[in-house]
Amino acid sequence: MKSLGSTRRTFAPWADPDAKPFIRFENVSKRFGDFAAVDNLSLDIYEREFFALLGASGCGKTTLLRMLGGFERPTSGRILLDGQNMLGIPPHRRPVNMMFQSYALFPHMTVEGNIAFGLKQEGMPKAEIAERVQRMLKLVKLESFAKRKPHQLSGGQRQRVALARSLAKRPKVLLLDEPLGALDKKLREETQFELVDLQYELGLTFMVVTHDQEEAMTMADRIAVMDKGQVEQVAPPQEIYEAPASRFVADFVGSINMFEGTLIREAGGPQLKDRSGLAFDIADSGDASPGETAWLAVRPEKVRISRERPEVQNAIDGEVWDIAYFGDMTVYNVRLDDGRVVKASTINSLRRLEDALTWHDRAWISFSADAGVVLTR
Amino acid sequence: MAGTWGRFNVVALVLGFAFLYLPIVLLIIFSFNESRLVTVWAGFSTRWYGEMLNNRGLLDAAWVTARVAFLSATVATVLGTMAAVALTRYVRFRGRLLFSGMVFAPLVMPEVITGLSLLLLFVAIGFDRGFATVTLAHITFSMCFVAVVVQSRLISFDESLEEAAMDLGATPAKAFFQVTLPVIMPAVIAGWMLAFTLSLDDLVIASFTSGPGATTLPMKIYSQVRLGVTPEINAVCTILIGIVAIGVIITSLVNKRREVLRRREEATP
Numbered sequence A: 001m002k003s004l005g006s007t008r009r010t011f012a013p014w015a016d017p018d019a020k021p022f023i024r025f026e027n028v029s030k031r032f033g034d035f036a037a038v039d040n041l042s043l044d045i046y047e048r049e050f051f052a053l054l055g056a057s058g059c060g061k062t063t064l065l066r067m068l069g070g071f072e073r074p075t076s077g078r079i080l081l082d083g084q085n086m087l088g089i090p091p092h093r094r095p096v097n098m099m100f101q102s103y104a105l106f107p108h109m110t111v112e113g114n115i116a117f118g119l120k121q122e123g124m125p126k127a128e129i130a131e132r133v134q135r136m137l138k139l140v141k142l143e144s145f146a147k148r149k150p151h152q153l154s155g156g157q158r159q160r161v162a163l164a165r166s167l168a169k170r171p172k173v174l175l176l177d178e179p180l181g182a183l184d185k186k187l188r189e190e191t192q193f194e195l196v197d198l199q200y201e202l203g204l205t206f207m208v209v210t211h212d213q214e215e216a217m218t219m220a221d222r223i224a225v226m227d228k229g230q231v232e233q234v235a236p237p238q239e240i241y242e243a244p245a246s247r248f249v250a251d252f253v254g255s256i257n258m259f260e261g262t263l264i265r266e267a268g269g270p271q272l273k274d275r276s277g278l279a280f281d282i283a284d285s286g287d288a289s290p291g292e293t294a295w296l297a298v299r300p301e302k303v304r305i306s307r308e309r310p311e312v313q314n315a316i317d318g319e320v321w322d323i324a325y326f327g328d329m330t331v332y333n334v335r336l337d338d339g340r341v342v343k344a345s346t347i348n349s350l351r352r353l354e355d356a357l358t359w360h361d362r363a364w365i366s367f368s369a370d371a372g373v374v375l376t377r
Numbered sequence B: 001m002a003g004t005w006g007r008f009n010v011v012a013l014v015l016g017f018a019f020l021y022l023p024i025v026l027l028i029i030f031s032f033n034e035s036r037l038v039t040v041w042a043g044f045s046t047r048w049y050g051e052m053l054n055n056r057g058l059l060d061a062a063w064v065t066a067r068v069a070f071l072s073a074t075v076a077t078v079l080g081t082m083a084a085v086a087l088t089r090y091v092r093f094r095g096r097l098l099f100s101g102m103v104f105a106p107l108v109m110p111e112v113i114t115g116l117s118l119l120l121l122f123v124a125i126g127f128d129r130g131f132a133t134v135t136l137a138h139i140t141f142s143m144c145f146v147a148v149v150v151q152s153r154l155i156s157f158d159e160s161l162e163e164a165a166m167d168l169g170a171t172p173a174k175a176f177f178q179v180t181l182p183v184i185m186p187a188v189i190a191g192w193m194l195a196f197t198l199s200l201d202d203l204v205i206a207s208f209t210s211g212p213g214a215t216t217l218p219m220k221i222y223s224q225v226r227l228g229v230t231p232e233i234n235a236v237c238t239i240l241i242g243i244v245a246i247g248v249i250i251t252s253l254v255n256k257r258r259e260v261l262r263r264r265e266e267a268t269p
């Protein structure tokens, strides 16, 4: 999904044991009273990485960013930036800029004034400031709004001013808290690509908070999925999607079919035997050992649906319960005889309208042995 | 129903305003009276305004009052704003409740007590009463009013603005002066105006804390009135009313404009 093909694809410092992390959270906790907003969290982020924090509302994403920005003091643990302990360093002396979730534009200054603010603090010469401001305005396509005050802008325009303001100083690390939340779908997609290009061109490290999984998938080199102040999994988008580490991650990112059962080892290979006696062939049993309770997670697009029984082991029949038509694809909800519902999605590659499955038809759903991933938590 | 209530409201309004403003209107009218007798109308004249300008004592008092009011309002605004910031910002410092109680208590303290206690203080430390003591006294009692006005604005101030300023490299002090202060400025100005007016018309505290050579206008007027009301006094009072009215109007206009802007800002988050 990256706009910048092959050069980016080789970027994987996290796989290199010699690579030094640029930002390091070491067992960081943040408590508000008894409540742990961030709970013993460790995380490494590398230079020039586009890192996304994904998680439900209230899981501690903003709190994590605010600790890196210097606005919240960790209750315990350390935060290192480029090897330097950030403890006690005030926000204005951190080489980190933040785009606030509420934008926090200065209401008494014009768009220009807002963008120039950080540069003035540095004591940059006037001519240079003017030039930089112009470049930033161009970048966010707000050239004609330079003299307006924030209250004269639309929500999306304000968001772009906030982005320009936080980018103007070329910080080593840019923290973006839901940067695209207020944009409409089209502008949002455009801006996503722009952000990625920009980050790549300027060679910055981005840490982006979002609760939109598609956005995280599109933009990030790696994604951290957070839940209740802890990191559930950190991995590149594809791995998060295809090899989720837990049921939470599998469920949070995309949609999924989950079969709970016990792992057994047969002559033909491992199987997962679920409570209604069905046994699924599995190619890779992951961390699960025989006899253990495990979950088989299969994405809907890896589930086939057909009228006839297919020639694979993992096939169950049921009744078409619901059909959601999206144009490019169709999602079928098939109700098994024990009441469970399995999702199967198909790409509508043929423009064929007759002979389609319809409500209350009997149908077989099936998937190959390597379609699913076995989870133990 | 609506009609009767409407009439009742109109009558109530008229009576209320008459009660409030009739004496003032009378005072203004009689300041243009030709006659020396305050209660007898003898034709329009601006004679007493001219007379007033030749009254050395009155002018001196006016000058003292202007200086005291300006100085005390300015200092009270600085101190009051600082107190308001401390009270809203550092929510959890020890003894905050006591501190805020102590800042706001003088609002309801009878002036006689404030005046008397200040007098005792100045006598105790051997401070000669005069211009400095009146000014100090006025600072003391008007800074709480400033604190209240500024605090009510600060409560709705979005703290992430200040955080954003610091994030962009401003020291806490710069963030305050370049972002917070400009945003809350209308409230600070309103606080200054309030302090100025309070000082301008204070009689009680000034009587306790002033000394020879620092007679304020209200003190002067009061002492002259005891010898009999002259149209000259009416003229002085009319001018005072004018100054205060202009102040009030400017403050409310500024605040109204600000309020409109703010509402517009909040309407499109």
Ligand SMILES: Nc1ncnc2c1ncn2[C@@H]1O[C@H](COP(=O)(O)OP(=O)(O)OP(=O)(O)O)[C@@H](O)[C@H]1O
Binding pocket: A032, A037, A055, A056, A057, A058, A059, A060, A061, A062, A063, A064, A101, A211
């Ligand atoms: N100053 C605070 N005092 C008390 N609790 C707080 C404070 N700030 C955050 N919290 C709590 O910490 C938790 C995490 O908050 P945080 O703002 O980090 O969530 P988030 O992941 O950014 O959510 P969202 O996606 O809604 O922005 C929330 O439950 C919140 O109520």
Ligand SMILES: [Mg+2]
Binding pocket: A061, A062, A063, A101, A177
């Ligand atoms: Mg948040």
